[in-house]
Amino acid sequence: MxxxxxxxxxxxxxxxxxxxxxxxxxxxxxxxxxxxxxxxxxxxxxxxxxxxxxxxxxxxxxxxxxxxxxxxxxxxxxxxxxxxxxxxxxxxxxxxxxxxxxxxxxxxxxxxxxxxxxxxxxxxxxxxxxxxxxxxxxxxxxxxxxxxxxxxxxxxxxxxxxxxxxCDPPLLALSTAEVVRLGLVSNRGMIVFAAGLGLVWQVFPEKAVAGLLQDWFRGAMGYAGALHLGWLAMAAGVLAFAAAFVLVLRLLSVVLALVQYHGFRLVEHQGRLTVERGLLARVRTSVAPRRIQAWHLEETLLHRWFGRRSLRIDTAVGGQENDPRRLRELAPIAPPETCDALLRYLVPQLQWPPQWKPLPRRAWWRLFAANVPWNLLLAAVLCWHFGAWGLLVLAWLPWSAYAARRQAGWMGYAVDARLVAVRGGWWSRWWRMAEVDKIQALRLQRSPLDRWLGTASLLLDTAGAGAMAPPLRIRFLPEAEARALQARLARMLAARRLRW
Known part of the structure; x- marks a missing residue:
């Protein structure tokens, strides 16, 4: 032609x-x-x-x-x-x-x-x-x-x-106050700090930067020594410096959040979800809901203080993982009921929150045992350098055991005819879910310890999973329960593919 x-x-x-x-x-x-x-x-x-x-x-x-x-x-x-x-x-x-x-x-x-x-x-x-x-x-x-x-x-x-x-009413629109809260609960300030440190390290010779830091530290210690401060005043000074550093990082996080998320709007138009955001640079990206492979809710301790959550998605779209223009967040920050309502609206017939099935009660010591060798190794290294004072690191073990019990008590999973969901964490909580139709593969994993204890973990692969997102994995199940669940999900996947 x-x-x-x-x-x-x-x-x-x-x-x-x-x-x-x-x-x-x-x-x-x-x-x-x-x-x-x-x-x-x-x-x-x-x-x-x-x-x-x-x-x-x-x-x-x-x-x-x-x-x-x-x-x-x-x-x-x-x-x-x-x-x-x-x-x-x-x-x-x-x-x-x-x-x-x-x-x-x-x-x-x-x-x-x-x-x-x-x-x-x-x-x-x-x-x-x-x-x-x-x-x-x-x-x-x-x-x-x-x-x-x-x-x-x-x-x-x-x-x-x-x-x-x-003109379509937005599913979510963030006010300036919400964007400020996003900056306060996030660690984006560390990105700015690390980028600035890397730039200084690249522009100036390494010896000059290291020498400047050493001179600054020696000057600070000399000034403190000249004041004849006691150990309590020294500790208070260190804490004040740490608090000032955290405050500066939070202010940088707020600035970066305003630059990236000012005017955030999530709109559904003609069967596609469109997100538009940015203060200086505006990014407008869209995706069809059927391309969403998995959903990820996150709630850190700071989120809970502000009564907020974050809703992210995995999409079967190519491109670099760290590309800021890639659509990853449907709700960077929002009240929990708003995130739940978005899930129910975008995934019809979804029963959310589901009926969670907890893991076996003995799962907590598996989490605790994974941290013990590293704690003992650190204690041995510190003892070699500082003598008996290095044993103070072992005081972390009771807290680690307590955290493992709380984390195991929160972990759970849910499976129905449409959805597979897992939840985990404790200090920072997360929920991860995917429609059964979007599961790409099922894998039963058994470590030597699993074979000894008669347990197994079920890993469910989906397309577009981010490297930083927790895996869609059901851990520490009895082997018979894990194999029965794998067979059930395999039959559900096969039945849907036959209908297609």
Whole structure:
């Protein structure tokens, strides 16, 4: 079929300023070698004399590549999918069916918002890279593309008709006060602190940083010694410093939460869940509820103090695990009843909370026994360095036993015709659940200790599970109960696949 066939929908270009954003993206990747060449080019002797010219030539090449991509990139919104045509000498035509697109991400950084454009990513399940990444489209074109994916090939709406998704009442909207609470209960300040420490360590020589820290510590200790403070005053000073450090981390967490989650809105529109958030950079991402593989509720001690929980999801969508634009949170923070209501609304016929079945009472000592060897090893190392004072570490064992009993008392699982759920933790509680249809594999695990005690653990695999999320695992069951549960779930999975 020819390019000019009138029966085909028209092709679209990227935004005229797209070459600038592509150039900035490439410069971020090559900024270190270009700066090295530029600095080396200041030398007037030797082979470094022409290094500065090489850096300018490199920038000129990147500009040419960025402009060339604008003139050679085309996309078409068709009835059954989206086609993308790229390349000048080597032409590449990629057809992306709507059924393959599992997630649509619209990203607007501060520069994007100034130019009225957005970066669009079309993501599919399982891939590490998006099916298509468009840098950049006008905001009206980006919304039109998102609408076409929602409609699954229906005629795209005009630009003025694409924004009414905001008219739908939100399932959840976070106020500024809620975002501040999110910052207070999270540890995002440690991310800023670690990033700043890493930057200082990279920019300055390691010996200089280590020497500065040593000088600061010696100065502080010398000042404290000059004041002739007793051990009680020294302990109070250390506690005050620790409290000030925690306060600064919490303030950083609040700032980062405001930057990332300001204006958070969760909306359901035409069968897709859409989340929009961000203060400086706006991220708009959507996913169909049927692509959700597992649900994860979390409630730390600070959450309970504020009467809040968090609701996260696993989706069968490719991409990097730590990509901040990936849809992972449906409710970053909300009252427990709001999280429960969201679960019941998004998973019809779900009986939540379910009837939990506790683990055997003797499971607590399995949790306690796992910590004992590490405690003894630490005590031995400290005794070798500090003598008998190292035995004070063993005072942790009674608390560890108490925590293990409380944790085992909270652990439980629930299985019905639609849902498999587990819960765990104690100080920080969590719930993890998945629909039976979304289970990918069942595994019965038995360690040497399990074989000796006649127990087993059942591990249920789902797609898209995050590395930091607790596994969907039922632990320390009697072997007969674990095998019977595995057989029951296997029959349920087989019956559903036969109906499909």
């Amino acid at each position: 020819s390019h000019g066939d009138a029966s085909l929908p028209p092709e679209h270009r990227l935004h005229p300023w797209s070459w600038l954003f592509v150039l900035l993206q490439q410069l971020r990747q090559f900024v270190v070698p270009l700066l090295a060449l530029l600095v080396a080019g200041r030398r007037d002797t030797g082979p470094w004399e022409y290094a500065g010219y090489a850096s300018f030539i490199g920038v000129a090449v990147l500009v040419a590549i960025s402009i060339l991509q604008y003139f050679t990139y085309r996309y078409r919104i068709g009835r059954d999918g989206i086609s993308v045509r790229t390349g000048l000498l080597r032409r590449d035509l990629r057809q992306i069916p709507y059924a393959r697109i599992h997630n649509v991400v619209l990203h607007q950084g501060l520069l994007h918002r100034l130019f009225g454009v957005a970066e669009v990513r079309l993501e599919a399940a399982g891939g590490q890279k998006p099916e298509a990444q468009m840098r950049v489209l006008g905001l009206d074109r980006a919304l039109e593309l998102e609408q076409a994916v929602r409609d699954r090939g229906a005629a795209p709406l005009p630009a003025e008709a694409t924004a009414p998704a905001r």
